[in-house]
Amino acid sequence: MITIFYFRTRRYDLAPRFGCTARSLMMRLQSSLTTSTTSSQLTEEIQIPNRIERGPTDILKALESTISRDPTAPHYKYHDDPYFIPQSNITKRTYALAQEAGRKAALWIREEHRDVFQHKLADPPIESFMPKPVYTDKSQVSENTLLNVIKHGQVTEAINIYKLLQGEVSTTSKQALFELLCYTNSKDPINKDFIEERWFRQVSSEVKNTWKNCLEAEELFTFLKNQDEATAAAAYNTLLRGLAKFLQTDKAWELYQECQNKKVPLNAETYNYIIQTVQFLKDGSLEKKQLLQTILMDMAAQGVQPNIGTLNASLKVVSSLSQNFAKDLARSLITEFTTIGIEPSLASYYYVLRIFCQEKGPTNNVLSEIIQELEGKELKVQDPMDTFFFMTAMDVAKNHLHDAVVAERLHGLLLAKDNYKFIGDSYKESVYFRHYMSILVETEPLEDFMKIYHTLVPNIYIPEPSVMASILYAVEGNPPEIGRELLPQFFSHMVMFDQLERRNLVTHILELMRVHCRPPPNSPLHAQYAESAWALWNFIQNQRENKLRKLQWTGDMLGNVAVLSLRGDQFDRMLQAISFLTKDQTSVIGTPNIEQIDELCNACIEQGHIAGALAIIQYAAELGHQEASLMARKVYNTLPLTPSQEDKLVSLVGKEVLKIQLSVNKE
């Protein structure tokens, strides 16, 4: 925690001491110059550079630029305590939001007990540390308070003050309040301080009319539109934007017609919002296109200068058109706007990708062109949709182009300069990395992929089960020597990332350990594999005890656990697994395959464990495996059986089989 004490003293130091010392210093310097240098140099005038104005955060920014993200360390927001370092996506979210919850609790207490927090520690006082004032009487508020509240976007508070003032404010203030209400749809936005909440929030992509009819807003509009021309125009602009922003499209369109009839001037931003409604007003592609063109021509006819928002809004409309029109129209738009000096922003490219790289359409390499243009450029945020670019672009690189080279270039672009801020939020970040990792694991050699894996996992990105699955497939596609060493690590990562309950992953990795990546005899890896398998055993058995049924045993898994334990010289564990398999059959789905059963049976025979061998044979016989008789024969031949055990064997595989064996034996 950093505590800042404010010590304040004022300078009343009269003697210009610095001036004196500086002058004497200069004189001394000059005298030394004259003695040591030639006169020609003396004539050179000293150029004192102009003072560079520094902002309040410039020094901090300079210091910050010396630090780069350390992938081996958890994110700065997490406590520097091993117990609090998150290891999975869930814990990442939980810990960060827990911290935020603490922040919220503090705010709540401050509001509830405002009387206790009236002391002023800091001078000048820090407004954001003080409880918000509560106004209950007209005498407490003025027009300035209202304007201040509006500036900070506090909707409820603004309405409250406006009511207290009984509407006795200037027209400008009324217009400001009206703009606030239309911009926020009369709802309080999320507190700006809740940075984690914004980071982890999942914005629903649902597109529907959310416009809220607010009584105050309506009153304000009726008042404002009857004022002088400029005020009325501003009011129309505001309401149009609000209606279009929250997709009250029909009313927005009506109002737009009204504005045209009354010749109310609209500005570019308002037109941008109107353009966005086009895709909801018309159904057919052709109609949409025509309407878009009409609005643009209307803009031009009114002499309104378009801006980057106009381009983005138009491209958004184009992205909803059918492919026949879309591409050519998008190209025309971009040429048009670049000619008048408006360069596309990241949001424009986002729409371009949506237009050019559709799932069912032909493959298009526009992404390479875009990256080419963006590389080396200083990217500025120009549109709230800018943050969608990187996620979509990586999606295109993975699913549309299926090209690791493009993906790598895109990733380089993201890491260049300050571009990482365009990653959006936690959801977009993980989608981005999911696509990035999937394309790499599918195309790059496993060794190269692992280097990137180690830099990104687990602090920057934690692979989702689907990515983990493709990693396992990559291991399978590579020679066993490469994958062998990696498997224990992947398994421990699966434990860490809470993926043990994913049956497909667990089954696959056990199968890989048993078959594809089977280590050579006497390898220390056998012990590691056995430990991994036993970790799974403990995990599932614990779940069973706690009556959680997230993951159930399957015969295949259980067989693999037994085989891996056996190979890791954990005979007791193997027996435990076998006895569970044979005695608790109702809680096991499916059966182990015959290879596994065979290996287990042989092991029992080698160890001379008759009970185990018999149990396995019984199990195999009940399943109807023909190999049961072969096993029985082997047991009979190699192990000394008591008569009761012999009887059991007979009852399992039938007298005939055993008699044949007996006769063979006697011969």
Added chain:
Amino acid sequence: MNLLNYCTVNLNLSTSIIEFFYSILNIVAYSAVSSQRLHTSVKLLESSGSSSSSSSDSDSDNEQPKTKTAPVETAKKTIEESQQDTTDMLNNLLLSMTQKPKISKTIDVSPKIKKPKAVKDVAPRQTKTDDYEGELIGAAKKVAESLQGDREKTEAELLGKLLQSTSTDESSEGKSEKIDESISLNDLIARMKVDRTPRKMPQMFSRDVSRSTSYTNKMQSVSSELRNLHKKREPFRFSRKMQPEGGNLRAGEPMNIFINAASSLAPEVPQLSTWEILAEEDKKLSITHPPENIFQELILWTEQRKLWKFPIDNEQGLEEEQNVHFSEHVFTQRHLEGWCPKKGPIRHFMELVCVGLSKNPYLTAEEKKNHVLWYKDYFASKQELLLELNAIQGPIPTSSSEENQIESQ
């Protein structure tokens, strides 16, 4: 794509196919496909070779309509003989492939991001491909013969597909174009990975069907993907003719809406300042993320006005006193002139007051003046007593009496 399915499905049809495939692989190796992809394809060969009998069931769903027309029965005759040859060929192939990696690494043209434009010397590759071309044509002929369908058509189709990718490879100049042109081949190889999925399909769980949906889903998605390959292929080829490569983003015809518009007639449009402020704020918030280090956090706090701003200035937040000269604060004795006795206890007291005020940083200059004047009024109100005590020589003019005097004058 067509080609791949031929090979996977009817692998044991004829040895000639293997030969053909071998040539393809070589071409593939020389046409910008990384060694990893090469490896996967070998893997595929291995898998479909070793378990061709078991995988044929699942694969038959994805058979191309074309292959279905090929008379399978006639081909079956040769199966028995060719089975042995096939495995031999495969083994040879695998052997040669495992000895290859060094070569394939040197020609690994999948470049790192640093040099997207790096174009390798085309000439050596050219000669290599030429060597294989003859081999390839021969192999394709054999395939066409063995399939016994429309021979010429099959052969033409096979070769057309391959030569198209090689020839465009040569002609292409930039890396980006090359990527797009060879996309079908890349796709081909990339999708070969998918083929492995059904092979490793674990046994189905009879008791718990719902749980096994993930597998069936995967299966379905894989098979539907394979089925779609055929459908997808058509627009691919079609579009390549219509629209060469790349997006040609800047190549469009301008709409001439704004370009010709005269900007001079812009009317007086009101700007919505509050709206702009809020929108600007939102834009900024969209790229403000949880701080990544202490300096970012300090920047954030500074912007939220929770921190002392750099450069450190003792007088921060004292904007109202900014225009007051420091002497106003320090020399407060001037306010004693005109009323305070020159000497005596009152003079002494007032001088101490002035010294104290000059050191006080918390009062404004105006407040200091008022403070001194308050004493003036106080002593004025007591002046009768003071005169009696000889503490002052003459009367102290009160501020009210001063005003009266001014008014009377």
